Amino acid sequence: MKRFRVFLACLICRTARAVLRLLGRGGTAMPGKIALKVYPGLLAELGRGVETVVITGTNGKTTTSGMLRHMLDTAGQAYLSNRSGANLTSGITAEFVTNATIFGRPSRPLAIIESDEGNFPAVCAALQPKVILVTNLFRDQLDRYGEVTHTRDYLARGIATASDAVLCLNADCSLTASLGRGVPNRVVYYGVDGVSSDREPGVSDAPHCISCGERYAYRRHTFAHLGDWYCPRCGLSRPDPDVAAQAVEPTAGGSSVRLRTPDGLREITVALPALYNVYNALAAIAAARSMGWDPDECCDSLADFGAMFGRMESLTVGDTSVQIVLVKNPAGCDRALEYLATRGDDVLPIFCLNDNLNDGTDVSWIWDADYETLFARRHYERIGVFGLRAGDMRLRLKYAGADDGTIAVYDTLDDLADAVRNAGKPVCVLPNYTSMLAVRDKLSALAGGGKFWEAN
Amino acid sequence: MELRICHLYPDVLNLYGDRGNIACMRRRLEWRGIGCTVTELPLGVRDDLTGYDLFFIGGGQDFEQTVLLSDLSAGRRENIRAAAEDGRTFLCICGGYQLLGTGYRTADGQLCEYTGILDLYTEGSSDRMIGNFAYRLGAESGSSVVIGFENHGGRTFLGSGVSPLGTVLRGSGNNGSDGTEGVRYKNVYGTYSHGPVLPKNPAFCDHILQGALERKYGAARLEPLDDSAETAARAAMLTRLHIT
Numbered sequence: 123m124k125r126f127r128v129f130l131a132c133l134i135c136r137t138a139r140a141v142l143r144l145l146g147r148g149g150t151a152m153p154g155k156i157a158l159k160v161y162p163g164l165l166a167e168l169g170r171g172v173e174t175v176v177i178t179g180t181n182g183k184t185t186t187s188g189m190l191r192h193m194l195d196t197a198g199q200a201y202l203s204n205r206s207g208a209n210l211t212s213g214i215t216a217e218f219v220t221n222a223t224i225f226g227r228p229s230r231p232l233a234i235i236e237s238d239e240g241n242f243p244a245v246c247a248a249l250q251p252k253v254i255l256v257t258n259l260f261r262d263q264l265d266r267y268g269e270v271t272h273t274r275d276y277l278a279r280g281i282a283t284a285s286d287a288v289l290c291l292n293a294d295c296s297l298t299a300s301l302g303r304g305v306p307n308r309v310v311y312y313g314v315d316g317v318s319s320d321r322e323p324g325v326s327d328a329p330h331c332i333s334c335g336e337r338y339a340y341r342r343h344t345f346a347h348l349g350d351w352y353c354p355r356c357g358l359s360r361p362d363p364d365v366a367a368q369a370v371e372p373t374a375g376g377s378s379v380r381l382r383t384p385d386g387l388r389e390i391t392v393a394l395p396a397l398y399n400v401y402n403a404l405a406a407i408a409a410a411r412s413m414g415w416d417p418d419e420c421c422d423s424l425a426d427f428g429a430m431f432g433r434m435e436s437l438t439v440g441d442t443s444v445q446i447v448l449v450k451n452p453a454g455c456d457r458a459l460e461y462l463a464t465r466g467d468d469v470l471p472i473f474c475l476n477d478n479l480n481d482g483t484d485v486s487w488i489w490d491a492d493y494e495t496l497f498a499r500r501h502y503e504r505i506g507v508f509g510l511r512a513g514d515m516r517l518r519l520k521y522a523g524a525d526d527g528t529i530a531v532y533d534t535l536d537d538l539a540d541a542v543r544n545a546g547k548p549v550c551v552l553p554n555y556t557s558m559l560a561v562r563d564k565l566s567a568l569a570g571g572g573k574f575w576e577a578n
Numbered sequence: 579m580e581l582r583i584c585h586l587y588p589d590v591l592n593l594y595g596d597r598g599n600i601a602c603m604r605r606r607l608e609w610r611g612i613g614c615t616v617t618e619l620p621l622g623v624r625d626d627l628t629g630y631d632l633f634f635i636g637g638g639q640d641f642e643q644t645v646l647l648s649d650l651s652a653g654r655r656e657n658i659r660a661a662a663e664d665g666r667t668f669l670c671i672c673g674g675y676q677l678l679g680t681g682y683r684t685a686d687g688q689l690c691e692y693t694g695i696l697d698l699y700t701e702g703s704s705d706r707m708i709g710n711f712a713y714r715l716g717a718e719s720g721s722s723v724v725i726g727f728e729n730h731g732g733r734t735f736l737g738s739g740v741s742p743l744g745t746v747l748r749g750s751g752n753n754g755s756d757g758t759e760g761v762r763y764k765n766v767y768g769t770y771s772h773g774p775v776l777p778k779n780p781a782f783c784d785h786i787l788q789g790a791l792e793r794k795y796g797a798a799r800l801e802p803l804d805d806s807a808e809t810a811a812r813a814a815m816l817t818r819l820h821i822t
Binding site: 261269270271326329330335337483484485486487488489490494511512513514516517518520521522526529531 | 589590592593594595596597598601602605621622639645708709710727729772773774777778804806807808810811812813814815
């Protein structure tokens with residue numbers, strides 16, 4: 123009977139996916155939803171025998187998953203992965219169905235699975251991953267998770283279902299590192315040793331000791347609440363990282379990193395700019411080592427890993443070169459704004475803000491992001507805003523110091539596309555999640571690219 | 579003219595972009611040539627609060643809020659009470675608003691005592707009230723329509739010593755049952771509205787600033803500003819909430 127239900131669930135899921143694609147729709151979540159209705163235990167059934175790494179955390183999930191996929195691609199290994207950002211249980215189930223035989227047997231030995239924080243307990247319980255990677259915890263979608271510490275509790279619940287999994291945790295994020303205390307799992311910490319920012323921590327998402335409530339102090343601070351933290355009262359402190367960046371040198375379009383692992387020291391090249399991508403690379407390396415993959419090959423492959431799906435992606439529309447940088451919470455947004463401020467050339471920045479369910483319906487986080495510093499450093503002749511909450515975006519920019527007279531509100535995607543085509547200079551788009559999907563779809567069609575679920 | 583703004587507990591009560599309210603007040607003063615200083619008073623810093631005209635207290639996480647109570651009982655509560663009774667202006671959002679009340683009863687029956695500065699109390703519940711919402715300010719607060727975003731599990735009930743800030747038009751407000759939103763007592767304004775509340779509600783912002791300036795200088799006139807960006811952002815949300 124179970125056999126039959128698995129078979130039936132898989133069949134329905136495949137059919138629904140095929141029909142949606144014929145209709146030209148992405149169809150990443152719905153087929154999985156139906157399949158789980160038919161057989162709720164489907165994901166656990168399909169995950170049996172597959173060595174899985176599950177990646178979660180607020181920022182960097184998709185880039186880090188991409189790095190892990192790139193490592194396997196380079197090594198010529200077969201795997202399955204939920205690549206178009208379908209990181210809910212339904213999307214993950216659909217991915218496993220696609221990669222199973224019609225009788226529900228896995229056809230690939232490895233899986234790289236990106237999980238949304240809310241679905242993480244269910245995903246872990248079903249897949250029993252070999253490695254769990256948590257990138258960081260920042261404020262994000264508070265309308266959904268309530269508070270950052272609630273998000274942490276979701277992750278702890280997931281970890282508790284998978285005591286055999288190796289945990290790879292960001293030592294520099296006090297909230298993430300706390301997940302490694304008092305659990306039976308083997309824990310691998312990663313962190314950045316060789317960088318110290320001269321900026322104060324500012325608004326912190328985790329200012330106080332999770333154990334005793336005292337304010338954390340920092341021996342070194344990289345960005346947001348990340349760094350070499352410790353509690354002056356109870357002595358809780360950042361765990362020593364097993365995988366660490368001892369020194370980081372920015373290069374054209376990336377970073378050169380002196381990497382320390384239990385195997386010793388070596389130099390690696392990270393082909394994406396900014397320090398947060400160094401964290402993503404360390405996360406990927408820690409996970410790859412824990413999976414038992416060849417550490418040198420994995421590190422080498424990072425040197426030619428390009429941008430991902432709206433997370434710093436470049437395309438050309440007509441004569442205009444366009445860069446898309448996904449921003450969806452204050453910490454990630456600040457990194458993107460810093461990047462924008464330091465770009466040497468004159469650009470047309472376009473800020474896009476939607477408030478659909480997948481974005482979080484509360485857009486107030488834009489007021490926690492530091493647009494003020496951008497406008498203190500740069501003046502733009504023209505600025506574009508777009509999205510369901512374009513009015514809020516315009517207001518944020520106005521109060522951050524932008525001249526309201528320079529802000530153009532694009533009411534439709536066609537208006538935005540026209541502005542891009544006629545920009546006469548490079549365009550940098552900073553959209554949140556669903557506005558990214560819409561803008562990317564529109565611009566990549568004009569650029570002759572594929573639709574988003576075909577992207578790598 | 580100048581307003582001295584004090585941001586209380588920016589290190590603890592700093593959720594949901596509420597600091598945007600300070601940016602908003604500062605700009606709207608500066609655009610009119612009125613001076614503005616902002617002093618952040620984090621946990622543990624002693625200050626008798628007499629050097630400020632306007633206080634801002636934001637919302638926080640439950641975990642962080644418990645850290646706060648010991649600081650409040652170490653003298654800060656009396657300073658806040660004195661400043662409020664003295665007619666100084668307070669804008670308190672969500673958790674900061676709840677803290678002014680007598681206490682918080684959690685969903686499982688535990689009682690947490692708050693400052694008791696205002697006659698109101700809060701009960702926890704497991705289902706949060708979340709979403710865009712709107713309310714009309716009472717006449718003493720200018721009668722304009724305020725739009726914002728609420729996200730709270732606590733249900734707040736007002737005692738007889740205080741007035742509601744406004745009447746709910748869309749959403750839940752204080753408790754989802756009695757149609758009130760927020761609190762008004764002297765120049766103290768408490769609301770559940772994030773958003774942050776002031777940028778999209780310039781009339782409310784100016785009302786608060788005007789009150790603080792009048793207390794300090796006797797009379798004050800705020801020059802009108804070009805609020806076309808504010809009006810456009812308001813119009814989009816008012817339409818969505820079906821408010822004409």
